[in-house]
Amino acid sequence: MLESLKPGETYLFVDHPGIDTPELRAIHHIGYETVAVDRQGVTDTWTDERVRNTVKRLGIQLISYADLKK
Structure with a gap:
């Protein structure tokens, strides 16, 4: 995915x-019992x-989100 990003563009993830x-x-x-596992996956990535x-x-x-305010 990162390889397909175009230089000079802004992407929001x-x-x-x-x-x-x-x-x-x-x-x-209910329906989202794997919050901890999912968020650990984001950190690991x-x-x-x-x-x-x-x-x-x-x-x-x-x-970071805070940088968007600057």
Whole structure:
């Protein structure tokens, strides 16, 4: 997916990283019992060395939601 991004464009990816802990496992609702596992997957993806290297190689600038206010 990252390889297909066009230079000079702005892309918005919104997700919720998290760590799979008992506290996060307590946050769920009927039909979405895997909140902790899903959020751990987001964390694992964006902290994976291969993903980080691809982001760096492609010159992708990652920002937080707070950066959008600036």
